[in-house]
Amino acid sequence: MQFLATRLEGAYRIEPTPVSDERGRFERSFCTREFEAAGLHTGFVQHSQSWSSARGTLRGMHFQRAPHGEIKLVRCLRGRIWDVILDLRTASPTFRLWQGFELAEDNRNQLYVPEGFAHGFQTLTDDVEVGYMISTHYAADYASGVRHDDPAFGIDWPLPVTAISERDRNWPDYG
Numbered sequence: 511m512q513f514l515a516t517r518l519e520g521a522y523r524i525e526p527t528p529v530s531d532e533r534g535r536f537e538r539s540f541c542t543r544e545f546e547a548a549g550l551h552t553g554f555v556q557h558s559q560s561w562s563s564a565r566g567t568l569r570g571m572h573f574q575r576a577p578h579g580e581i582k583l584v585r586c587l588r589g590r591i592w593d594v595i596l597d598l599r600t601a602s603p604t605f606r607l608w609q610g611f612e613l614a615e616d617n618r619n620q621l622y623v624p625e626g627f628a629h630g631f632q633t634l635t636d637d638v639e640v641g642y643m644i645s646t647h648y649a650a651d652y653a654s655g656v657r658h659d660d661p662a663f664g665i666d667w668p669l670p671v672t673a674i675s676e677r678d679r680n681w682p683d684y685g
């Protein structure tokens with residue numbers, strides 16, 4: 511695995527290092543030894559998946575409030591997504607900045623999202639499956655978010671939004 515710094519402090523894009531032979535391919539997608547060597551968290555307690563039917567579906571931008579803040583390791587298992595992370599750590603040099611990445615079943619890139627970030631994605635294809643490792647348990651009362659089109663952040667989304675939850679459409683303005 512290669513851990514590539516992003517423009518947001520503490521967030522990494524992780525590229526796989528595949529080994530191919532006549533049968534196909536093998537690669538590691540998570541390894542406590544490699545993550546520890548890169549200074550990253552390894553104590554994930556949950557793996558979750560979501561399935562989205564239509565291209566243009568938007569989920570996000572989500573986070574859990576303290577003391578239930580989450581570190582996430584995100585990958586796209588089927589199809590392609592535009593995955594966006596937003597730094598909401600007030601003391602961070604990259605506070606309020608966002609960055610987007612294409613995660614796809616073909617590139618098998620993963621995104622390591624630190625605590626204090628909001629996270630969301632838009633599907634670039636129909637029939638998308640996304641998987642997450644998460645460092646803390648789900649705490650519904652602490653689930654929160656910011657709107658994908660909040661002018662405070664100016665996030666660029668590649669497609670018109672074709673499906674979004676009521677909750678995600680109505681997050682109040684930030685700040």
Ligand SMILES: Cc1cn([C@H]2C[C@H](O)[C@@H](COP(=O)(O)OP(=O)(O)O[C@H]3O[C@@H](C)C(=O)[C@@H](O)[C@H]3O)O2)c(=O)[nH]c1=O
Nearest residue numbers: 558560569570571572573582629630631642647648675
């Ligand atoms: C996130 C989550 C949801 N749920 C429930 C709540 C609800 O009834 C149903 C769907 O939840 P949501 O609408 O929050 O699903 P979704 O919008 O897919 O939420 C996800 O979005 C992406 C962007 C993330 O980063 C994830 O961490 C997660 O917040 O599943 C759980 O039981 N456990 C969980 O961990």
